[in-house]
Amino acid sequence: MDAWNIGTQLDELRAQGLWRELRPLDEVDGVIVRAGGREWINFSSNDYLGLAGSSEICTALEEGTAKYGGGSGASRLVCGTHRVHVELEEALADFKGTEAALSFSSGFAVALGTIPALVGVGDTIILDKLCHACLVDAARLSGATIRVFPHNHLEKLERLLKMAKGRVLVVTESIFSMDGDAALLREIVELKDKHGAWLLLDEAHAVGVLGPQGRGLAAELDVAQRVDLHMGTMSKALGLSGGYLAASRQVIDLLVNRARSFIYSTAPPIHQAYALGVVVKLVRSAQGDILRKALHDNAAQTKSLLSVAGVEFPTTPAAILPVILGDERLAMQASDRLREAGFLIPCIRYPTVARGTARLRITVSASHTACQIESLGQILQSALQS
Numbered sequence: 460m461d462a463w464n465i466g467t468q469l470d471e472l473r474a475q476g477l478w479r480e481l482r483p484l485d486e487v488d489g490v491i492v493r494a495g496g497r498e499w500i501n502f503s504s505n506d507y508l509g510l511a512g513s514s515e516i517c518t519a520l521e522e523g524t525a526k527y528g529g530g531s532g533a534s535r536l537v538c539g540t541h542r543v544h545v546e547l548e549e550a551l552a553d554f555k556g557t558e559a560a561l562s563f564s565s566g567f568a569v570a571l572g573t574i575p576a577l578v579g580v581g582d583t584i585i586l587d588k589l590c591h592a593c594l595v596d597a598a599r600l601s602g603a604t605i606r607v608f609p610h611n612h613l614e615k616l617e618r619l620l621k622m623a624k625g626r627v628l629v630v631t632e633s634i635f636s637m638d639g640d641a642a643l644l645r646e647i648v649e650l651k652d653k654h655g656a657w658l659l660l661d662e663a664h665a666v667g668v669l670g671p672q673g674r675g676l677a678a679e680l681d682v683a684q685r686v687d688l689h690m691g692t693m694s695k696a697l698g699l700s701g702g703y704l705a706a707s708r709q710v711i712d713l714l715v716n717r718a719r720s721f722i723y724s725t726a727p728p729i730h731q732a733y734a735l736g737v738v739v740k741l742v743r744s745a746q747g748d749i750l751r752k753a754l755h756d757n758a759a760q761t762k763s764l765l766s767v768a769g770v771e772f773p774t775t776p777a778a779i780l781p782v783i784l785g786d787e788r789l790a791m792q793a794s795d796r797l798r799e800a801g802f803l804i805p806c807i808r809y810p811t812v813a814r815g816t817a818r819l820r821i822t823v824s825a826s827h828t829a830c831q832i833e834s835l836g837q838i839l840q841s842a843l844q845s
């Protein structure tokens with residue numbers, strides 16, 4: 460007998476419609492992807508501004524590689540930190556309006572490093588039910604008591620705040636990654652201040668997308684100064700890779716000493732940090748505003764085409780448009796049919812979302828053309844009516 464039951468586990472996943480596999484692509488060319496001689500229009504990427512394949516990023520990476528080469532060789536505490544990393548962090552702090560910032564190899568690493576560095580046994584973490592896996596894992600890793608409030612449920616959040624012990628950290632996202640709606644951020648900020656808690660806001664899907672210069676939801680709602688810990692990724696709208704935490708100087712100093720995913724991990728390549736510096740400038744510029752307008756226009760067009768088919772979306776001007784179908788196998792079939800028709804739209808299932816809430820997750824980018832969006836609308840209208 461196979462004591463590990465790997466085969467049985469795989470069979471169960473297949474039987475439940477929860478099987479996942481990696482699909483190799485031959486080429487990614489903006490929103491077009493190609494494999495095995497076929498091509499698809501990609502409505503599944505988080506490259507919201509279409510920067511990932513842009514000439515600006517390619518040029519910056521080439522310049523950076525020519526100057527700084529490949530890997531960085533070691534953790535930043537070991538060999539000394541390259542000035543380019545420090546300059547990127549100064550740019551991120553300026554962007555987010557905080558005293559300081561620290562960059563990590565990914566958004567996931569930010570959560571895993573930051574939360575356990577700041578809270579532990581005897582403290583309390585209060586999470587929105589729909590928080591991303593990295594926030595949940597980081598909370599577990601910290602050893603703090605974990606409390607969860609139903610999505611955006613302010614009364615429950617306040618009840619948990621009243622009962623919480625030790626240091627109290629509220630954790631939420633600005634735009635929820637699988638639902639595309641926004642946190643009730645103003646109200647959450649009021650509550651956490653009233654009860655003397657701190658707030659970690661994960662702006663993964665809002666940075667570059669919302670707010671003046673793409674600073675995010677907290678900036679858009681004018682509460683950025685009251686958010687204690689600003690977390691974000693540079694892998695989505697910023698088109699590259701890596702994550703950041705922006706906060707007070709003291710918090711950043713503590714993270715340099717305590718965040719294990721920062722301390723015990725090799726610094727991201729310097730040419731990447733260099734290119735990210737270029738991207739941060741671009742995102743904040745007038746060109747960034749043009750890209751954001753294109754993105755929001757595309758999202759609005761997609762929403763209005765799909766509302767004809769009876770699909771309802773959150774009113775947030777986000778680029779994540781979930782079409783909730785419920786049953787896992789049904790949603791898989793819909794996603795497969797769309798792939799046959801030339802559209803890459805993933806089916807999101809348990810455990811990423813709750814069982815029975817499987818969905819197609821459409822993400823729009825500034826690079827989609829009106830024509831591509833129109834044909835998506837037509838296909839979806841017929842797919843959803845049949």
Ligand SMILES: *Cc1c(COP(=O)(O)O)cnc(C)c1O
Nearest residue numbers: 565566567591636663692694701
């Ligand atoms: C993608 C994502 C992350 C992780 O960021 P990576 O840079 O991809 O590791 C964290 N939080 C949320 C909400 C995300 O959607």
